[in-house]
Amino acid sequence: MDTSFKQRVLTIVKKIPQGQTMTYGQVAALAGNSKASRAVGMILSKNFDPAIPCHRVVKANGDVGGYNRGRENKLKMLQNEKIVSLT
DNA sequence: CGTATGACGTGCA
């Protein structure tokens, strides 16, 4: 385990509540560097841990950004938990 | 240490 920036980002993303989304810059800011938005994206891209809801991380302009399993899958998940807020 | 890469952010025309 490396107590590095990536570890911090992963922990934050992991804490993102369902139905909620955060921007890379926001996660980066919480990680310690509000300018490390790119680094955040790279880290998530290299991380394939299913325990990390990286699909809840979007770009600052509201774009879905990307996903290690395909943008389509990300959009689907967001639509599944973000849109569908019904029990 | 220097270079290259990448799921970004912001500014300007």
Next chain:
DNA sequence: GTGCACGCCATAC
């Protein structure tokens, strides 16, 4: 609203 360019940071070699 759209397109382009620059900056910023972390990781890998």
